[in-house]
Amino acid sequence: MRELEDKIRAEGKVFPGDVLKVDSFLNHQVDTAFMQKIGKEFKRLYENENITKILTIEASGISMALATAYCFDFCPLVFAKKGNVSSMDTSSYVSKVHSYTHNHDYHVHVSKNYLKKDDVVLIIDDFLANGEALNGLLDICEQAGCKVVGCGVAVEKAYQPGGRMLRDRGVRIESLARVSKMTDDGLIEFC
Amino acid sequence: MRELEDKIRAEGKVFPGDVLKVDSFLNHQVDTAFMQKIGKEFKRLYENENITKILTIEASGISMALATAYCFDFCPLVFAKKGNVSSMDTSSYVSKVHSYTHNHDYHVHVSKNYLKKDDVVLIIDDFLANGEALNGLLDICEQAGCKVVGCGVAVEKAYQPGGRMLRDRGVRIESLARVSKMTDDGLIEFC
Numbered sequence: 001m002r003e004l005e006d007k008i009r010a011e012g013k014v015f016p017g018d019v020l021k022v023d024s025f026l027n028h029q030v031d032t033a034f035m036q037k038i039g040k041e042f043k044r045l046y047e048n049e050n051i052t053k054i055l056t057i058e059a060s061g062i063s064m065a066l067a068t069a070y071c072f073d074f075c076p077l078v079f080a081k082k083g084n085v086s087s088m089d090t091s092s093y094v095s096k097v098h099s100y101t102h103n104h105d106y107h108v109h110v111s112k113n114y115l116k117k118d119d120v121v122l123i124i125d126d127f128l129a130n131g132e133a134l135n136g137l138l139d140i141c142e143q144a145g146c147k148v149v150g151c152g153v154a155v156e157k158a159y160q161p162g163g164r165m166l167r168d169r170g171v172r173i174e175s176l177a178r179v180s181k182m183t184d185d186g187l188i189e190f191c
Numbered sequence: 192m193r194e195l196e197d198k199i200r201a202e203g204k205v206f207p208g209d210v211l212k213v214d215s216f217l218n219h220q221v222d223t224a225f226m227q228k229i230g231k232e233f234k235r236l237y238e239n240e241n242i243t244k245i246l247t248i249e250a251s252g253i254s255m256a257l258a259t260a261y262c263f264d265f266c267p268l269v270f271a272k273k274g275n276v277s278s279m280d281t282s283s284y285v286s287k288v289h290s291y292t293h294n295h296d297y298h299v300h301v302s303k304n305y306l307k308k309d310d311v312v313l314i315i316d317d318f319l320a321n322g323e324a325l326n327g328l329l330d331i332c333e334q335a336g337c338k339v340v341g342c343g344v345a346v347e348k349a350y351q352p353g354g355r356m357l358r359d360r361g362v363r364i365e366s367l368a369r370v371s372k373m374t375d376d377g378l379i380e381f382c
Contacts, residue, residue: 029305033265059250063257074224112222
């Protein structure tokens with residue numbers, strides 16, 4: 001999506017430690033008109049998939065997921081929550097996720113009430129790097145027995161292994177901007 | 192908003208410790224068509240206020256805030272982040288919030304880049320009980336020097352002090368459903 005690449009070039013900021021900040025329009029301040037365009041693009045890409053539910057993870061995936069759900073005839077959105085769930089709690093699907101950014105593990109969980117066997121799910125998230133968050137959401141969908149048609153990601157760090165690993169497993173990944181290279185002096189290149 | 196009251200009566204669940212769960216349509220699964228109606232209602236209530244920015248707090252306020260921003264001509268949305276900020280970091284407005292639900296304090300912060308003196312802000316959140324989260328967001332707006340036209344809340348626990356306290360300070364609060372009473376056997380009454 002050319003417009004997203006342009007926006008990342010114009011507004012994205014690279015910080016040491018391989019950090020790309022796009023918080024002027026994506027995940028702190030949100031450019032809501034642009035978010036609608038992202039939703040329409042995912043609609044175009046997954047047009048004929050009879051999607052019944054959009055799944056994302058709190059917090060920064062939520063606005064993109066809602067914008068996308070609007071474009072899929074206002075289908076329901078579910079956002080996985082982060083945080084610990086008691087091992088006694090059998091009412092949720094739970095998966096463990098490793099954060100490379102913060103170097104710790106956390107749980108993501110979705111109530112069993114909101115993902116069903118007959119759901120056809122599109123997973124949405126803002127970033128794809130090592131693929132840990134998407135892996136967790138895919139694991140939860142597998143536990144629920146629902147069908148995942150694919151994932152829609154705004155920014156993929158294509159030089160990190162997540163995207164390749166997921167595609168090798170047969171998961172359809174649509175990334176609207178694929179960063180091939182970032183340098184600490186602010187250079188951002190796309191595939 | 193009658194339709195919200197009906198939905199809370201039909202789908203809301205009361206748990207011991209004064210907990211009202213509405214996670215089937217508001218803050219885990221999201222009924223996106225209903226969210227659009229909520230956005231339109233806030234637009235009706237704050238129609239003539241020339242709002243330039245919607246402010247909320249992660250995570251459960253984000254979908255409602257985006258739906259509302261869509262109704263205000265796609266104005267930008269900013270969501271405050273939770274978590275600690277280094278005291279050395281002067282790039283954000285920071286406020287301390289006490290969570291009565293989890294009985295701990297946490298910080299909320301907004302980058303100084305995304306709230307400006309000339310902004311006219313509508314604050315959106317899903318719940319109002321003790322008013323701690325709204326207080327934190329109001330404090331941040333005061334630090335930024337921007338104008339707050341009011342707050343839009345989905346569910347107010349009217350028997351708790353937050354709403355009264357904020358209205359006594361002169362803050363306009365529009366709550367779409369005001370719960371007057373909840374009992375552990377599942378009874379929910381509205382003002």
